[in-house]
Amino acid sequence: MNSSDDLTYEQSVAYLSGLLTFGIRLDRERFIELLRRAGDPHQRLRCLHVAGTNGKGSTTTFIASILRAAGYSVGAYLSPYVFDLRERIQRNGEMIPKADFARWVSVLRPQIEAIETETDLGPTTEFELKTAIAFCWLAEQDVDFAVIEVGIGGRLDATNVIPPPLVAVITSIGYDHQSLLGDTLAKIAGEKAGILKRGTLACVTAVPPGEAFDAIAAKAEQEGMPLRTVSAPAPPQDSPLLLRGPFQRQNAATARAAVLVLRDHGIASLSDAALRQGLAGATLPGRFQIALSGDPALVLDVAHNEDGARVLVEALKAEMPGRRYRFIVGMSRNHDPIPFLRELIPLVRDSEIIVTAPRFRPKPIGEVTDAARGIGLKVRVIEPASAAIARTFSAALPGEVVVVTGSFYTVGETPPELRGADKGG
Numbered sequence: 556m557n558s559s560d561d562l563t564y565e566q567s568v569a570y571l572s573g574l575l576t577f578g579i580r581l582d583r584e585r586f587i588e589l590l591r592r593a594g595d596p597h598q599r600l601r602c603l604h605v606a607g608t609n610g611k612g613s614t615t616t617f618i619a620s621i622l623r624a625a626g627y628s629v630g631a632y633l634s635p636y637v638f639d640l641r642e643r644i645q646r647n648g649e650m651i652p653k654a655d656f657a658r659w660v661s662v663l664r665p666q667i668e669a670i671e672t673e674t675d676l677g678p679t680t681e682f683e684l685k686t687a688i689a690f691c692w693l694a695e696q697d698v699d700f701a702v703i704e705v706g707i708g709g710r711l712d713a714t715n716v717i718p719p720p721l722v723a724v725i726t727s728i729g730y731d732h733q734s735l736l737g738d739t740l741a742k743i744a745g746e747k748a749g750i751l752k753r754g755t756l757a758c759v760t761a762v763p764p765g766e767a768f769d770a771i772a773a774k775a776e777q778e779g780m781p782l783r784t785v786s787a788p789a790p791p792q793d794s795p796l797l798l799r800g801p802f803q804r805q806n807a808a809t810a811r812a813a814v815l816v817l818r819d820h821g822i823a824s825l826s827d828a829a830l831r832q833g834l835a836g837a838t839l840p841g842r843f844q845i846a847l848s849g850d851p852a853l854v855l856d857v858a859h860n861e862d863g864a865r866v867l868v869e870a871l872k873a874e875m876p877g878r879r880y881r882f883i884v885g886m887s888r889n890h891d892p893i894p895f896l897r898e899l900i901p902l903v904r905d906s907e908i909i910v911t912a913p914r915f916r917p918k919p920i921g922e923v924t925d926a927a928r929g930i931g932l933k934v935r936v937i938e939p940a941s942a943a944i945a946r947t948f949s950a951a952l953p954g955e956v957v958v959v960t961g962s963f964y965t966v967g968e969t970p971p972e973l974r975g976a977d978k979g980g
Contacts, residue, residue, distance in 0.1 A: 560661060564653035567660035568640060574681040581711035581735065585676035586683045590716065592666040593687060596694035600630070602717045603813060606705040606747040607726030609863050610761075610806045613798055613842050614726050615704040617810030621833030622700050623647055625825045630693035630701040632686070632714070637841040637857065637967045638974070644689045646696050651688075659688045682706055686713045700823075708736050710749020719754035722816045723780075726760075726809055728767035729862035730894070740767040748774035757816045761785040761809045783816065785809045794834040800843040800870030807834050841966045843870045846975035851951035852878075853973055857963045859890050864898035867960060871902060878956045883947055884927075885911040885940050885965030886918040892926040895961065900930065907933035911943035913964035940968040948973060 562570065590597055605615045612633050619631040629647060636642040641650035667679045686706075693701050703720070705712045728744045736746045744767035751758050751774045758775045760782065762768045768784075775782040785808050796803055811830060817823035840855070847853040852875065858867040871880060880902045886892050899908070910923050920936055927934045937943035948957045959966055 610726035620837035624833035719752035744770035861894035
């Protein structure tokens, strides 16, 4: 490639963002062709694949952290990001360098354009390009393991082009993306269980008994793999977690069960000390992140569906009991505000919620305010999201907790001076 064809990091991000116009397209033939033209990097990765409605990112991070503590070179692909696009693609806990990101966009761009003009496969989506960058860079880095978080669903997700993973993980099943995944828990679970492939050592799941679990178990049996269920609510007691909230104990236990599959099959050497160190050291922004722990306090949480809101409320009650909470809610256009907001009612009491909107893919302010008022909540609108966060925190009284939630993108607009030193828990 001529140097004139090389993109800067800023140009590569702009090119990537331009692909957003093509939306979400759950078909993999085009993506497989792009990877073929790139040398099939995904075929050179030893993967653990993580699906689920909530908890995917935390569980992916716990798994990668444990393997890293055991001395392995570990890649991680996370979806989506909070503060920096490069959070999505990591090696040994460090984001992909800007130069490498731009280089791989520069390499892949001509292939993307050729596929669109020379075939009938159509334009590459933004998510497909990000996933291709991850596979290419992690293969180039020759990582020992790659922990891959599913984007949406599982069966038709772009990440599901990988060979049978060493371990498949399904963290939880709840109602989200029903228009794409189905309107029952069984249908949603069936889509997420699409990551289960013959040849995988085991499926590890924290999904409780019920129709969703039954769908996962049926798929595991069909693919001839054992199913390991996780019911323990906590990792070993000598592993205090930086990732806060009672729900993280379940994610940590799920991650521990996944890496123990590798140890049991002689694929990874994992001491008990590495397990403890990896769980204790895992960090991830926006997951019950206590950005400022003073008085008032500021909590950033990317919950965006009913189950996410429920565990957020549980975490606030457990970690900051008896406080007065000010919620700032900005939602993305593909999420339903009513079930999310209902879960917040016990902590809102007679106070108001601040409704705002992220810059990227926002749910219209009017839809969120109508939903909130329809279930009896008092509402005040402040835009943009960064101003809503700054002004609400500035006005907060001693003893109060300001909670920013509703979308990854809303949390991502927290002003840098309010993100604090606590980036991951």
